[in-house]
Amino acid sequence: MSKRDLIIEKSIEILSERTIASTSIQDITNACGISKGAFYLSFKSKEELLIAIFEYILRDMTAKYQRLLNLQLEPREKLTQYFMLSFQLFEENSSFISTHVRELIYIVDKDVIEKIHDHFRVADHMTLTILREVYDSKINDSQYDLLICIRGMMKGYAEFIVMQKQTIDYYELSKLLVKRIDTLVEIDAQPLITKEMYEKNPRNCMHTQKEDIIVEIENCKDNYADNSFITDTFKLLLDELQKERPRKALLLGMSSNLTSSNHLRWLAVLVKQYSNEI
Structure with missing residues (x-):
């Protein structure tokens, strides 16, 4: 587990019962067993950490x-x-999200909103x-109507x-x-x-681009x-993506190397989706 993931996971435990305002960086570093300097190498502030937590939760959902x-099956x-x-993921995360969503609203920027839309697009x-x-083929014409109906039913329940x-x-x-959808x-x-x-709406485009993967690797x-194992995987991915025709088998193999870390599972999802589209 990277230090960044450690900070996020410990912070989720702490912030499930407290607001960000009532939690100090010292509280977080004590729980992680790290120094404040180590915290600031990963996050500039508690606000940046809160944004990272929400993104972490979304990435974890997507990976699952x-x-x-x-x-x-x-x-x-x-x-x-x-x-x-x-429904299980909603139950697991609803308390944290409902507690901190108002705090998030005041600190998000355009880039963060775009990332959130990316997750919904993949979902x-x-x-x-x-x-x-x-x-x-039964839903060739109706699949997008069905998608919206499903969103509504799940939200209502x-x-x-x-x-x-x-x-x-x-x-x-x-x-x-499922029976309702049959009908x-x-x-x-x-x-x-x-x-x-x-x-x-370009945000609804279903195609993952190689540029999306390259940006995520750089991040x-x-x-x-x-x-060294992860950095070698990054290098192999970047080298392959530079080719006019990236090899699907190699990309899929590299994506499996990324699933050991929650922070990288979103990257693994992007690689897999891109591989399935080429």
């Missing part, structure tokens, strides 16, 4: 979805597991991938669970959602949201300068 996509069961994982891509596995403080069997709920797929109605409409380099 990617692992689910990689499983050799029957497609309908994979869709059920996808919903169940979504949409994963949802569509599973839907296509289950329903194949999540709000009900939180606001009503209800205990619900997530697996049974997930199976119910939507079979409905004989002209879909409203087309691919062109959905991708009119991660300094944190792994003392890890």
